Structures are given as C-alpha cells and as structure tokens.
Amino acid sequence: MEQPSCIREFSRYTVLSVLGTLGVSCYILADTFFVSKGLGTSGLAALNIAIPVYNFIHGTGLMIGMGGATKFSVCKSQGNQMLVDKIYTNTIYLAVLFSIAFMLPGFFCPRQLAFVLGADMTILEMTAVYLRWLLLFSPAFILNDVLLCFVRNDANPQLAMCAMLIGSFFNVIMDYIFIFPLHMGIFGAVFATGISPVISILMMTLHWMKNRNSFHFAGRGICMKVVQWDLSLGFPSLIAQISSGIVMITNSECNARLQTIAVTGLKLYFISTPFVGYNIILATFFTSIERAFPAHILSLLRGLILIIPTAFILSSLWKMTGVWFAYPVTEISAALLGFVIYKNGKKRTACH
Known part of the structure; x- marks a missing residue:
C-alpha cells in the first residue's frame, strides 16, 4: 500500500x-x-x-x-x-x-x-x-x-x-x-x-x-x-x-530569413529536451537530500562552464548550426556527468 x-x-x-x-x-x-x-x-x-x-x-x-x-x-x-x-x-x-x-x-x-x-x-x-x-x-x-x-x-x-x-x-x-x-x-x-x-x-x-x-x-x-x-x-x-x-523574440516585423533560421534552429535546440528534464530532476534530487555540492556542479556546468566554450567551439566549426547545437551538447554532457556522480554516490552509500 x-x-x-x-x-x-x-x-x-x-x-x-x-x-x-x-x-x-x-x-x-x-x-x-x-x-x-x-x-x-x-x-x-x-x-x-x-x-x-x-x-x-x-x-x-x-x-x-x-x-x-x-x-x-x-x-x-x-x-x-x-x-x-x-x-x-x-x-x-x-x-x-x-x-x-x-x-x-x-x-x-x-x-x-x-x-x-x-x-x-x-x-x-x-x-x-x-x-x-x-x-x-x-x-x-x-x-x-x-x-x-x-x-x-x-x-x-x-x-x-x-x-x-x-x-x-x-x-x-x-x-x-x-x-x-x-x-x-x-x-x-x-x-x-x-x-x-x-x-x-x-x-x-x-x-x-x-x-x-x-x-x-x-x-x-x-x-x-x-x-x-x-x-x-x-x-x-x-x-x-x-x-x-536573454530570450530572442521575433514579432510581426521580422523577416522571412530570420523565421527560417529560427525554425531550423529550434528543431536542433529541442533535441536537448529529455536531457534538460533529467538534469533538472537530478539537481533537484541532490538539493532535496541536502547534497548541495553535486547540485552546484550540475547547475554551473549547464549554466556557465560548459555552454560558453561549447558555443565558441561549435560556432567556429559549423557557424550558426554550431551555435544551435551548443545547448544540446551541453545538456547531454552534463547529463552524463550527473549520471556518473549519482552512481558513485550510490556505491559509496552501499559501502557504508
């Protein structure tokens, strides 16, 4: 029950x-x-x-x-x-x-x-x-x-x-x-x-x-x-x-080329959706059990540490497409690291 x-x-x-x-x-x-x-x-x-x-x-x-x-x-x-x-x-x-x-x-x-x-x-x-x-x-x-x-x-x-x-x-x-x-x-x-x-x-x-x-x-x-x-x-x-x-917003005065770029980019951007959800849940889980440090690491990786260099590197390789790919790559990388941290934490708990 x-x-x-x-x-x-x-x-x-x-x-x-x-x-x-x-x-x-x-x-x-x-x-x-x-x-x-x-x-x-x-x-x-x-x-x-x-x-x-x-x-x-x-x-x-x-x-x-x-x-x-x-x-x-x-x-x-x-x-x-x-x-x-x-x-x-x-x-x-x-x-x-x-x-x-x-x-x-x-x-x-x-x-x-x-x-x-x-x-x-x-x-x-x-x-x-x-x-x-x-x-x-x-x-x-x-x-x-x-x-x-x-x-x-x-x-x-x-x-x-x-x-x-x-x-x-x-x-x-x-x-x-x-x-x-x-x-x-x-x-x-x-x-x-x-x-x-x-x-x-x-x-x-x-x-x-x-x-x-x-x-x-x-x-x-x-x-x-x-x-x-x-x-x-x-x-x-x-x-x-x-x-x-800062969110970039198109209104009624935007041009057709900008709309095309936005539509294409959003398709790439939303690849990250399941990984974003996983990362948010994992960070919240760490916070709820008072493990602040791994929650800080995940948040900083996603918000500052990974996203900026990733955007620079991918944009130099694939221009605007690289910029759109930066967010999914960042979230996927953070998700993998978060999974490793979570698993290591479980192993330590089992040993004790």
Whole structure:
C-alpha cells in the first residue's frame, strides 16, 4: 500500500507544480505579446533588455525559497519545530535584505543600469521606466517565490498552484487593460507584472487563515547557519534562472530569413529536451537530500562552464548550426556527468 501512496503523492506534487509553472509561462508570453502589439519594437526591445534583471530577481527568490523550504521539509519530518520556525524566520530576513539590495538601484540609477544593459538613446527612457518599477516591485517577486516554496512543501501544493495561476491570469488581464484601454504604455506593462505576485501572496494567506501552516515567524536574530543552508541548497535555482539569459523574440516585423533560421534552429535546440528534464530532476534530487555540492556542479556546468566554450567551439566549426547545437551538447554532457556522480554516490552509500 505504501508504494502506490508514494506514487500518488509524487504525481500530485508534480502535476500541480507543472500547471503552476505553465501559468507563469503563459503570462510571460502574454506580456511579450501585448507589449509588442501596443508599444511596437521599441517596447519589445526595452522588455528584452529587462529580462535578465527579472531572471536575477526571480532566481534570487527561488534560491532563498528553495533553500529554506528544502531544509524546512527535513526539519519538519524530524519534528524539530523550533528549527522549523528559525529557518522560516531567517528566510524572510534574507528576502528582506535582498529586496532592499534590488530596490536601491531602482530608486537611484535605473537609467545607468539600462545603459549598461545595452539600451540605446531611442529606448533608454522606456527601459529605465521598466527597470525602475521592476526593481521596486522586487520585494513582491521575492516574497512570493519564498512563500510558494514553503506553502508547497507544507503539504499544500494545490494552494501554491492556484496562487500562481490566479496571479498569472490577473497579469494577462491587467496587461491588456493597462496597455490598450488605459494607454499607460511601458509603465502599464511593468505595473501589471508587479501586481501579479501581490495577488498570489494574498491568495496564499488562506494557508494561515485556515491554520494549515506548520511554520511561524519567530522574532529572533539572524542565524548564519540557516543563511548558509538557504544559500547553499538554493544556489542551483539561481544559476538555472540566470543561465536562461536573454530570450530572442521575433514579432510581426521580422523577416522571412530570420523565421527560417529560427525554425531550423529550434528543431536542433529541442533535441536537448529529455536531457534538460533529467538534469533538472537530478539537481533537484541532490538539493532535496541536502547534497548541495553535486547540485552546484550540475547547475554551473549547464549554466556557465560548459555552454560558453561549447558555443565558441561549435560556432567556429559549423557557424550558426554550431551555435544551435551548443545547448544540446551541453545538456547531454552534463547529463552524463550527473549520471556518473549519482552512481558513485550510490556505491559509496552501499559501502557504508
């Protein structure tokens, strides 16, 4: 009876997490579509320049949330309530500190940041507006990521999924309203994006209202050991977000040759799909059993160490085709190494 129960529980968490993630992906696509239709190529260019900053904010929230929620799950299963509360409290402290760090450039230097990221004079102001409000909304993004991880791991994946989907749905609706009927421009687009995690957070308050939460805020000082756990266990999530990089988007003004290149390239790119899935699952598995080092190795290999030299080498051999092949080659190489690490770990465990 235990095995079917485990499979059922695993399926429940997996399906709900996938549905929530698909909802987020849909609102990102909707954001891109409405900006391109309402603001043209200039708005789309400004959005693309801001994407790495959003990835970094979202990655930071996931790093803190995944790291804290993983350790929280372990301590909860051990019945250590004092440590559970300490982990949650210190994770919130970290979220506040990182939020302040992101808000400061939003207040003081969004134009300089836009310029550094590559905005030229034609889109500098538009990009600066988007970046300013994106950074000022960082507390909402980060806190939402943290709470989603804790609520999901606190035996409530349904609520976490609903919060993600409803937040995403409202973002799509508000995107349309702010950009078209209200003519709020690029500010409307970023304002809709910033409101989305706020709605998601409000949804998750049901977890406390129904007294389902097993973690509580305890007003104690910062514990560096917990901070170390959060950052170490959650670091692969940060790398995964940063390595996604800047997405190249075609709109209605693209030319036929670019479309042909994209179609051909995507066929090569998607060879990597099964290996990407395997690598993500393996890195998450290592994190969940508190083996942070192999999770770090896999994430760094995929996100930084392998992809850059591979892209240079293959592009010099096969030009654009080599660039498209770089991602599948990187993921396949990382998958093979991850399999070796996993097998060696099992052998060591068997010997002990």
